Amino acid sequence: MSRLQGPSSLKRKRPDSNSPSGSLTEHERILYDVIRSKQDMGIWTRDLKREANLPDNVVAKSLKSLLTKKLIKEVVNIQNKGRKHLMAAEFEPSKEISGGDWYVDGSLDTEFIDFLKDQFVKIIYKQRVATLEGILDVIRRSGILKVEITTQQIQEIVRVLVLDDKVMEVKSNGMGEFDSIPVGKVCFKCTNKAGLKGEPKVGAMASIPCGVCPRISYCTPDGIISPSTCVYYTKWLDF
Amino acid sequence: MVTPYGIKFSVHIITSHFGNLVAKVCEKLLTRGPLTLQLLIRFTELNSLQVKNSLLILIQHNCVQAFSAEESGGIANKQTPTQYLVLFDNILHRLRFPKFLEIVAQELDENCAELLEGLLQHGRLTQEQIYERAKSIKSGDCADQSGVQEHFRKLVNDRFIERCPAPEPFIAESTPEETPAKKRGAKATKLVEVKKTLEQRVLEEAAVMEAQRFSIMEDLETDIDAEKSKDSSSIVRLGEKRKGDLLELDGDFSFNNKEVTLWRANFEEFLRCLRHKACVESVRARLDDGAAIVLKALLKATRGAEKKVKMENSVPLSLDSIFEEVMKSEAGRTMTLDRVRASLDQLGCPSSMGIDDSYSIDLKKIIELSQNEEVESIVLNRYGRDGYRVFRLLSKAGHLLETDKISEMTFVEKKDTPKILYKLWQDEYLHMEKMVVNTKQFLLWKVNKSILCEHVLDEMYHAALNLSLRSTHEMEQHKELLNLPAGQCTGPMEKKRLWLRSVRIYLVSSLLKLDDAIMLFHDF
Ligand code: SF4
Numbered sequence: 001m002s003r004l005q006g007p008s009s010l011k012r013k014r015p016d017s018n019s020p021s022g023s024l025t026e027h028e029r030i031l032y033d034v035i036r037s038k039q040d041m042g043i044w045t046r047d048l049k050r051e052a053n054l055p056d057n058v059v060a061k062s063l064k065s066l067l068t069k070k071l072i073k074e075v076v077n078i079q080n081k082g083r084k085h086l087m088a089a090e091f092e093p094s095k096e097i098s099g100g101d102w103y104v105d106g107s108l109d110t111e112f113i114d115f116l117k118d119q120f121v122k123i124i125y126k127q128r129v130a131t132l133e134g135i136l137d138v139i140r141r142s143g144i145l146k147v148e149i150t151t152q153q154i155q156e157i158v159r160v161l162v163l164d165d166k167v168m169e170v171k172s173n174g175m176g177e178f179d180s181i182p183v184g185k186v187c188f189k190c191t192n193k194a195g196l197k198g199e200p201k202v203g204a205m206a207s208i209p210c211g212v213c214p215r216i217s218y219c220t221p222d223g224i225i226s227p228s229t230c231v232y233y234t235k236w237l238d239f
Numbered sequence: 240m241v242t243p244y245g246i247k248f249s250v251h252i253i254t255s256h257f258g259n260l261v262a263k264v265c266e267k268l269l270t271r272g273p274l275t276l277q278l279l280i281r282f283t284e285l286n287s288l289q290v291k292n293s294l295l296i297l298i299q300h301n302c303v304q305a306f307s308a309e310e311s312g313g314i315a316n317k318q319t320p321t322q323y324l325v326l327f328d329n330i331l332h333r334l335r336f337p338k339f340l341e342i343v344a345q346e347l348d349e350n351c352a353e354l355l356e357g358l359l360q361h362g363r364l365t366q367e368q369i370y371e372r373a374k375s376i377k378s379g380d381c382a383d384q385s386g387v388q389e390h391f392r393k394l395v396n397d398r399f400i401e402r403c404p405a406p407e408p409f410i411a412e413s414t415p416e417e418t419p420a421k422k423r424g425a426k427a428t429k430l431v432e433v434k435k436t437l438e439q440r441v442l443e444e445a446a447v448m449e450a451q452r453f454s455i456m457e458d459l460e461t462d463i464d465a466e467k468s469k470d471s472s473s474i475v476r477l478g479e480k481r482k483g484d485l486l487e488l489d490g491d492f493s494f495n496n497k498e499v500t501l502w503r504a505n506f507e508e509f510l511r512c513l514r515h516k517a518c519v520e521s522v523r524a525r526l527d528d529g530a531a532i533v534l535k536a537l538l539k540a541t542r543g544a545e546k547k548v549k550m551e552n553s554v555p556l557s558l559d560s561i562f563e564e565v566m567k568s569e570a571g572r573t574m575t576l577d578r579v580r581a582s583l584d585q586l587g588c589p590s591s592m593g594i595d596d597s598y599s600i601d602l603k604k605i606i607e608l609s610q611n612e613e614v615e616s617i618v619l620n621r622y623g624r625d626g627y628r629v630f631r632l633l634s635k636a637g638h639l640l641e642t643d644k645i646s647e648m649t650f651v652e653k654k655d656t657p658k659i660l661y662k663l664w665q666d667e668y669l670h671m672e673k674m675v676v677n678t679k680q681f682l683l684w685k686v687n688k689s690i691l692c693e694h695v696l697d698e699m700y701h702a703a704l705n706l707s708l709r710s711t712h713e714m715e716q717h718k719e720l721l722n723l724p725a726g727q728c729t730g731p732m733e734k735k736r737l738w739l740r741s742v743r744i745y746l747v748s749s750l751l752k753l754d755d756a757i758m759l760f761h762d763f
Contacts, residue, residue, distance in 0.1 A: 108651075156648075205702060211702055
């Protein structure tokens with residue numbers, strides 16, 4: 001599920017609090033209470049069985065019933081995706097369980113992230129120097145996002161753009177291109193390499209076979225892997 | 240930093256320039272540190288004449304410096320036998336001769352470059368020998384003598400050539416402050432440190448006094464003396480080249496012809512030029528042409544005042560002088576004073592420093608940024624985009640970070656992050672620490688810049704060695720083709736010959752480029 005289409009999942013719905021929790025069997029009640037007590041951390045089914053101390057078949061039956069009544073839900077635990085993890089319906093998984101804002105169903109929402117990165121580079125490129133608030137403003141006014149986004153989230157995306165060397169952090173000196181920005185304020189600029197498509201310059205070492213060779217530590221002048229028998233070189237010199 | 244592959248690569252250079260015997264002697268000196276003649280004979284298992292000749296060649300080409308030291312604990316002033324110290328850096332400089340020649344051709348002219356070429360080929364020459372060689376090249380054009388002298392003077396004035404250091408300096412026993420270092424020398428890791436101290440001391444002791452290093456005056460008198468005793472063995476005909484030069488040294492390896500002044504290329508000045516060039520190009524790529532022009536002008540104006548190659552900051556210069564210098568260059572003529580000030584600001588010198596304050600640029604920072612770029616480029620190409628991001632995060636952070644935190648900050652899938660980190664750690668690009676909290680184990684990671692630089696440098700020496708070995712291999716494989724006269728090649732053979740030519744050019748230029756990166760990590 002992506003936040004690009006469909007309704008917002010950043011603003012998660014709260015379930016109806018008048019749900020029929022009154023009509024539970026005794027076993028269902030015990031299980032429900034254990035699960036609910038774990039709040040937004042939820043619980044792994046095996047731990048649940050141990051805590052509730054009920055026979056397996058009873059647990060299976062009661063959980064099924066609780067699920068149909070929509071009192072509990074299954075969530076993906078980012079720490080261990082294979083485990084069945086349960087949580088009371090009114091809670092949203094904590095950051096430890098979900099992986100945080102950028103995770104959807106236990107996987108990184110790369111589509112959404114890449115979309116935002118792309119948009120941000122375009123905005124910064126156009127504005128020459130941009131502040132986080134400036135980016136937020138453009139995003140809001142353009143209406144390209146169907147979900148709310150916070151300055152914190154913008155900051156996280158911009159930080160990754162800095163790590164990608166597409167954008168660099170600069171401090172305003174209040175002059176020239178910074179004249180509308182208070183002195184000392186952190187701003188962002190596109191690097192020369194951003195050019196909207198460019199890759200960082202390939203260094204001297206990275207442009208020869210040995211520079212990127214995974215076997216360099218096994219390669220010796222007279223060994224089995226050696227420069228004179230090296231296939232990477234043969235390929236490289238095939239022109 | 241002399242790393243294991245650094246040693247292998249320098250031995251390879253010596254082997255290809257001077258043959259196996261010389262390389263063997265050189266290798267023993269590189270791996271064991273300074274040795275006496277006796278020990279060298281024992282370790283190399285060569286005979287005394289072979290070792291002596293090898294040493295003479297290495298000395299002649301500035302790759303070995305002889306010295307004697309005061310015997311520790313013994314009778315005061317009792318000298319130990321001569322020891323030989325190999326100069327690792329100077330061996331690597333042999334690769335850079337084309338770069339040195341280019342600098343002189345650009346800054347002075349082709350004639351000066353030709354004169355320098357002679358010195359580079361022969362290692363050390365007297366003024367007389369330099370002139371003689373120039374004459375023999377220009378086929379007996381004696382009228383040109385004053386021209387040659389002029390070129391020589393230019394080279395000296397610009398400090399591209401210098402008087403050779405003392406042949407065998409005497410090193411007094413180490414001062415008390417140095418003794419602890421010697422004791423620690425028992426530990427293998429500290430060994431390099433001790434050796435370095437010794438190398439520095441020997442070089443300092445051997446160095447010609449600054450006032451004399453670039454003075455020709457005194458030499459002219461010597462020339463007259465030399466003229467008088469033209470038949471004496473101190474003057475060697477160039478035709479006899481290396482062997483002949485060696486006659487200057489007697490069997491005991493001491494120079495007894497003290498009055499003969501030998502000249503050699505001043506590597507320090509060339510490295511300074513190359514370092515400046517690297518800084519300017521780095522700034523051009525990262526900032527813009529304006530900043531590059533200003534930095535170039537500033538460095539050109541202050542080059543003579545630099546005291547060592549690895550200057551952390553450029554020598555301070557006033558805004559007026561910078562502007563004046565910028566105006567001198569063709570590219571800078573259109574720049575206004577405001578533009579120059581803005582460029583200085585970009586270079587990290589805020590204008591708030593005041594009008595009469597002088598400007599000094601943080602060169603170390605520029606070099607560091609270039610080093611980072613080089614390493615990051617390797618990481619990107621070897622470990623991919625995610626690895627690149629993870630590495631940059633850690634490199635910028637400069638402290639330990641926990642796996643999950645790294646994953647969060649870089650947007651790398653939680654399950655992929657540990658794999659990437661582990662690979663980087665295994666290849667010695669990262670440092671790892673384990674931490675246990677309430678029986679749960681966390682892994683913390685960071686970039687240790689100095690260890691990383693040493694590792695990358697070693698990989699670069701390894702790569703450089705591989706490049707040259709492959710080059711030799713390709714040429715050996717197609718020896719017959721190379722020996723054929725050009726006219727005899729037709730059809731597919733001609734095609735192959737052209738291919739071989741491009742291979743050679745490709746490999747040679749790659750090696751020169753790689754050497755720029757090696758200098759970035761070792762010499763700058
Ligand atoms: S010569 Fe080939 S195998 Fe050896 S390090 Fe280089 S690329 Fe790798």
